[in-house]
Amino acid sequence: MPQFLNAQEPWELHDTLCICANRYGSEPAAGFFTTFNAFAANERHLFFKNRSVGNTHLAYNNQQAMDRADFVFHAFSIGVHFFGPCTPVLFDLDDQDAIDTQQITPQTYQSFWLHTLPRHIGLEFSVGQDVKLSCNSLMAAPGYGPSISGVGAGLDGLTATAYDAGPPITVTPAYVQIPEIIYSGTQGVPEKRARFQFGTQREPSPIAIPRGEIIEVKLTLSEYARRVLSLFPGPGSYLLQKYVFDEGTPTEAVTFPSRFGIQVSLYGVREVQQRGQLHA
């Protein structure tokens, strides 16, 4: 009688929620919101429940089954990553798909999303009917993400006359608008071990997840977070090009929707029967 053994392989599970003006490909409505307002309308957001590689790109999810564990999995750590565009200078288009050139203002909702919102969300990780972890979402840092940020100064709505009293600047055309701010970052330190670990390095006590078991990560927005997010327009678009500088007036703007998101990941070891092998 041959002996069949599961092989243990390092693996990770991830699932993602996005906020973007457009949905691309087969991205589902469940968890892909088009406005902050729609996102804030839900108090609770569930992960490992709605999406799979069937309806979402692998970048956002790597589950075969939407709401069941595909295989035996030992979760060693959990992380939540709040990500957004690399700049707070984002634009909302009007009905004519044009931008209001007079209203170039850095949008605080980019830094709010990356660095403030995680403070206002509670996290619960459940396996079956048991709650394995209850914490603030920032305490489960992702262990990855942008590690540097640019420090920029954006000049907005200045005319050459208005700037006469300050440092000399020579930019044409006379009506200068220079939105240049890069701001980014992550939660915790972008280092693999800087996540919420189940156990320690010396004494790991991973969460064992049977095959076919229900797993769920639930993020609960506080009332304050929901109220603030419901105020925000957007998420807005990158301004990839605003002017053709040879011309005196603003010409066609080149924009593209920015994308905010929350990605939950479990790092660990899976147990699978390798194809074509009696044992690994």
Next chain:
Amino acid sequence: MRYAQDPQEMEEMPSEEESTVALPSPDGGREYYNVSEQAVLYDTIAVTGELPLLSKQPPGWFATFALAGGAVDHSFFNVRNLGNCDSAYTNMDTRDQTAFAFRATGLGLSFWAQTWGAETEVATAGRLRRHLPNAIWQLDLPIHASVILKLQQDERTKINAAMLTPGYGITGGGTANYCGGTEAETAEVPFGQCTAASQGIPSPSAVYRFPNLIDIPRRASLSAVLSFSEYARQLLQTMPGPANCPYTVDINGVWQTYPVFFGITAVLYGRRLVQQRGALRA
């Protein structure tokens, strides 16, 4: 199953066997065991002008810095629970007695605020704005505060608050000044700044660890009491706000704002001892 081990990351933790506690058998036959699980206990005090409008108004929260500065001390772990506070800010099931046995390995304290530093009382361009409260709160206040961790009648830790690095937080940001608005407003530059601040390195390895485990029995009275120095209290009582953060200008040139939120979260790291549902032992 064998797991990779990194000697540099070894920590003084009880082994799985050590932290599995046999309980008296209620039916005289089978043995019931508590299971040791990695866990955190956390609780938060906050200062926000939004407080009167919240459906839950957690005790120990304040609507102004002045009120917070007027309090002699601030308690954690014995004031709020999930019934009167959102789960983002606390995970205490019980307000004044611990819900389960807990072996505490470390204590962290996180001072946090919004990263966008501009605040305004009036949502109109050209009005007074403030830039410093979020930086003072996150960077200066911890130095001027102390914490006492109390378990039952004992004081287990008495320490400066800045030493209690929280072990988590944010990375990135930077500081940016920028001009904004219309030509008429250029005299107001800078009207905002972004400060992504944490106390210490926001990594689990950087949390303040107890030299020895602190065993907290179930149904024990537990508290961490934060106390500001007289200097810090005077500073808070002088500081206006919190107010609102401007985030955009509408088509009429009117600022839109949202209320800002300042908080201090205390976190106890360790392992809880619980009986898993449906299992005699894990």
